[in-house]
Amino acid sequence: MEIPGSPSNDEEGYYYIELSGDLPGEPFNAVADLGRNFFPAAFLPSPLPKVADQCTAWRVESAGGLNLYSLIGRRIFPSIVEHTAGLIEHFFDIVNHPPFVRSVQVSQPGGGSYSAFWKDIKEPPSRSISITDVRERSLTGEFKNLPGEKDEISYFSPGHAVICITFSEPVQSVAVKMGGRTVSGSLDKDESVWTGDFVIEEGGPPEETRTIAIDAEDKNNHYGNEGGQLDGNPATPAKRIEDYPDYHWIKYESGEDTRHSIQIKREEEGGETYTDGKGTKVFVPCGKLAFADTLVSYRRGNPAPVSAAANPSQALGEPDFSNERDSGYVTLGCGGSIVLAFTSVRLVDVPGPDLHVFEVGPDVEPTDLEISKDGARWIKIGHISGGKASVDIQPFVSAGDQFRFVKLTDLKTPCRGNWPGADIDAVAAIGCVVTK
Numbered sequence: 001m002e003i004p005g006s007p008s009n010d011e012e013g014y015y016y017i018e019l020s021g022d023l024p025g026e027p028f029n030a031v032a033d034l035g036r037n038f039f040p041a042a043f044l045p046s047p048l049p050k051v052a053d054q055c056t057a058w059r060v061e062s063a064g065g066l067n068l069y070s071l072i073g074r075r076i077f078p079s080i081v082e083h084t085a086g087l088i089e090h091f092f093d094i095v096n097h098p099p100f101v102r103s104v105q106v107s108q109p110g111g112g113s114y115s116a117f118w119k120d121i122k123e124p125p126s127r128s129i130s131i132t133d134v135r136e137r138s139l140t141g142e143f144k145n146l147p148g149e150k151d152e153i154s155y156f157s158p159g160h161a162v163i164c165i166t167f168s169e170p171v172q173s174v175a176v177k178m179g180g181r182t183v184s185g186s187l188d189k190d191e192s193v194w195t196g197d198f199v200i201e202e203g204g205p206p207e208e209t210r211t212i213a214i215d216a217e218d219k220n221n222h223y224g225n226e227g228g229q230l231d232g233n234p235a236t237p238a239k240r241i242e243d244y245p246d247y248h249w250i251k252y253e254s255g256e257d258t259r260h261s262i263q264i265k266r267e268e269e270g271g272e273t274y275t276d277g278k279g280t281k282v283f284v285p286c287g288k289l290a291f292a293d294t295l296v297s298y299r300r301g302n303p304a305p306v307s308a309a310a311n312p313s314q315a316l317g318e319p320d321f322s323n324e325r326d327s328g329y330v331t332l333g334c335g336g337s338i339v340l341a342f343t344s345v346r347l348v349d350v351p352g353p354d355l356h357v358f359e360v361g362p363d364v365e366p367t368d369l370e371i372s373k374d375g376a377r378w379i380k381i382g383h384i385s386g387g388k389a390s391v392d393i394q395p396f397v398s399a400g401d402q403f404r405f406v407k408l409t410d411l412k413t414p415c416r417g418n419w420p421g422a423d424i425d426a427v428a429a430i431g432c433v434v435t436k
Contacts, residue, residue: 026137045046046425051132098252099218100168100234104260106212108161112154114262116141117166118234134237139239139259160169163212165194171230172217178262179210180394181349191219200264201351203432205283206271208264210351214257229254232358274319276358276389277425284356286432292340296375301333301410312338319358319426328426329360332367334415339375339407340427346402347371347429353390354431357408361422367412367422371403379403384410390430402433 103117118137125416163183165176170191176183185196194216218228218319231238238252272287284290298312309331315338321328333337345354359365366385370378371393379396397403410421 046328060116063340079405087435093356097168098157098229098231098238099171099189099216100231100238100253101165101214101257101260102168102234103166104212104214104368105164106157106161106262107164108159109162111159111161112156113261114141114154114156114260116260134161136236137176137234139235148337155263156200157264157281158198158200158204158266160198162195165214167192167216169428171216172213172219173217175215177213179208180213180392182349189389201350202266203354204264204266205285206266208266208352209261210264211258212260212262214260214428215255230257232257233259236299244344256391274358274428276319277321277360278357278389280389282356282358282390282428282430284428284430284432286345286434289315289344289434290429290432292427292429293317293343296339296341296405298330299337300414301336301412301421303415304336304419305331305419309419309423313338315426317426320358321358321425328424329422330412331419334420335410335412337407337409338419338424341375343428345429345432345434346404347393347406348402348431348433349392349397350400350431352430354393354429355391355406356428356430357384357389357391358425359389360425366413368409368411369406370403370407370409371397372407373401375405378407385411393431 003152019417046171066298102117104114105116106114116139119140120134121136121138125136163176163178163185165174171187172187172191174187176185176194176195176196181198181200183196183424185194214230216230230254233251233253234257236253238249240249271285273283274282275281293316295312297317300310303309308331309329312330314328315330319328330338355369355371357367357369359367365385368383369381369391381391381393381396383429384391395401406427408422408424408427412421415421
């Protein structure tokens with residue numbers, strides 16, 4: 001190669017391309033000619049006449065029937081092709097970020113509507129003045145409310161509603177949940193817009209927030225099988241960075257997008273709101289009828305509570321704990337249990353919490369929870385502890401199931417003092433149907 005006036009021009013002569021003997025190791029099981037800096041030997045498809053005497057061994061086959069050309073074809077070229085394909089996929093990721101939820105729209109005939117979309121905030125990269133890059137995104141919303149309500153927040157009422165989700169690019173395997181329940185729907189022909197519908201039930205608290213959880217997979221492939229899951233946080237755009245050999249992602253939070261929610265407002269009919277030992281307000285649609293009011297059994301644990309705290313009838317009916325009189329509750333004792341039953345209602349699954357245990361004090365002591373239709377066959381729901389006193393039974397039951405019995409068993413933590421074990425004031429069926 002000659003550059004006029006350059007002191008570094010090549011001298012006249014014959015040249016050929018060689019593979020460096022400085023490459024680490026022997027990855028191709030071939031011997032390097034380090035003296036001539038050839039690896040594995042040399043590469044010149046058609047030796048020039050003046051250097052042909054140096055190339056007499058290039059086509060000589062080894063005992064295994066291999067020569068330099070077959071080694072190159074079998075050993076080196078596949079790796080080159082694979083690496084090149086990887087670079088192409090990597091470049092594709094530079095312009096093809098993981099999919100994200102671009103917008104969500106929820107509408108209800110004659111009711112409220114929710115519309116929110118991510119707006120790109122762009123700026124030129126540091127080394128460019130001709131292109132722009134998405135630095136961040138901001139969520140912008142538009143709301144239409146129920147008649148008579150201000151549009152600052154959108155309320156939905158019981159009834160049918162439609163949800164439409166627009167993705168940044170074609171996706172597959174879309175999964176949408178509203179308040180923990182799966183919403184059925186389908187993608188359009190371009191596979192970037194998903195539409196579904198759902199029903200808001202009549203029964204429930206006067207006001208309720210339901211989170212929309214969205215998940216999906218990219219329709220396109222990504223380098224190293226990374227970047228194919230939904231970016232759960234569109235506010236910080238995911239990017240691959242030039243960091244050989246990893247080319248890892250930054251600001252990529254793969255998983256569900258839970259940044260959208262709707263507000264539900266119902267007319268209050270017959271329900272009551274109660275305050276538990278932690279000061280939490282609990283709305284019970286069936287009012288006082290929803291509380292367990294029949295004692296089936298009580299087994300004191302060991303060590304047992306003092307006699308004044310061992311009256312199981314104190315756990316029946318509405319919560320009535322009195323700190324001044326130190327009454328209105330029963331202590332289970334270490335490992336003790338109590339079985340209660342509903343007379344006027346049955347426990348059923350509804351969106352959100354279905355059962356609330358009113359326990360005395362700011363902390364919920366670890367307690368095992370089971371429910372039953374007949375008092376003989378029990379379904380283990382799990383345990384309540386810490387700040388968890390409301391329980392959703394949906395993962396453990398079938399639609400339409402009705403339960404009459406509740407069993408609470410102390411999990412022996414802690415077991416000291418005059419009141420060892422859980423202190424139960426009342427048990428309410430938030431998900432309730434009144435029996436005839």
